[in-house]
Amino acid sequence: MxxxxxxxxxxxxxxxxxxxxxxxxxxxxxxxxxxxxxxxxxxxxxxxxxxxxxxxxxxxxxxxxxxxxxxxxxxxxxxxxxxxxxxxxxxxxxxxxxxxxxxxxxxxxxGMRLLEPVMDVEVTSPEQFVGSVMGSLSSRRGVLQSSTRDDGAALTLRAAVPLAEMSSYISVLRSSTQGRASFSMRFARYDFVPLNVQEAVTGQRAARAAGAV
Known part of the structure; x- marks a missing residue:
């Protein structure tokens, strides 16, 4: 952009x-x-x-x-x-x-900036695993939006997370919550890629292009 x-x-x-x-x-x-x-x-x-x-x-x-x-x-x-x-x-x-x-x-x-798709991610997890879930979302450049307590001992966390960071998330979530959490996501918007990520992405793409020549 x-x-x-x-x-x-x-x-x-x-x-x-x-x-x-x-x-x-x-x-x-x-x-x-x-x-x-x-x-x-x-x-x-x-x-x-x-x-x-x-x-x-x-x-x-x-x-x-x-x-x-x-x-x-x-x-x-x-x-x-x-x-x-x-x-x-x-x-x-x-x-x-x-x-x-x-x-x-x-x-x-x-001057150009890369845009990336950002998803609305909703995770429902037993309370004892919420800390692990929040840490995993944060490590994926996620930003917590809200949390609500459901019936029983489950909490639902809502976060904005770049789509590029959601690869293999289902496996990580199952492993860290003993298979007791679930999640869904939907497209929210496009947002700017952080400059350090932009440099890494464009550098990798340039390297692949050079290797293909």
């Missing part, structure tokens, strides 16, 4: 083929869950109407592979503010590639 607004100008030009295009694009964070939104704010025909869809397509393409480990970028508002077209040497492909270049360079300069 973008952290800052940025205005970026990009030129695409080839030496072997007569192709040229210039676009000036503003990138800014959108509302959570809004996806990609394209706005054409060009005035005076600086970018001919037949090339505007190519700019939008180039921006959407660039957002499919962001600078952080190649993960897609979401919730972005991209505004086409200006551009330059040549009466002979411009083409849809030239404008599409100019938009790709502007978007990729803009993302690198704007």
């Amino acid at each position: 973008l952290q800052n607004r940025l205005l970026r100008r990009s030129r695409f030009q080839t030496l072997t083929l007569s192709q040229t295009a210039v676009v000036c694009v503003k990138l800014e964070p959108g509302e959570a869950g809004s996806g990609f939104k394209f706005v054409n704010a060009v005035k005076g025909g600086a970018v001919p109407a037949e090339f505007v869809p190519s700019v939008e397509r180039g921006l959407a393409t660039a957002l499919q592979s962001g600078p952080l480990g190649g993960y897609p970028v979401q919730d972005v508002v991209a505004t086409l503010h200006d551009g330059v077209a040549h009466s002979v040497d411009s083409s849809p492909l030239a404008f599409e590639l100019a938009a790709v270049g502007a978007c990729r360079e803009g993302m690198r300069q704007a």
Whole structure:
């Protein structure tokens, strides 16, 4: 996800083929869950109407592979503010590639953060195992939201936990509670990955990509 607004100008030009295009694009964070939104704010025909869809397509393409480990970028508002077209040497492909270049360079300069899905997790456990359950959730970057006492000697804990940390949790829960606890979870929201985790994730992804070459 973008952290800052940025205005970026990009030129695409080839030496072997007569192709040229210039676009000036503003990138800014959108509302959570809004996806990609394209706005054409060009005035005076600086970018001919037949090339505007190519700019939008180039921006959407660039957002499919962001600078952080190649993960897609979401919730972005991209505004086409200006551009330059040549009466002979411009083409849809030239404008599409100019938009790709502007978007990729803009993302690198704007500052990026990874998002991850966070789950609402509900664990029901006999009271004697609650300390172990809370410790396990905390070790998984969980944040306790509430606890309620059910009928009998059971407590229900509710916590927000990143989905990435819930792998094999059922086995851990059964082992630590003698199989007497149960849990459920559902998607809650996307949230920022801590910077240390972001660095580890992107580093591992880059290493795998390098090993595949």
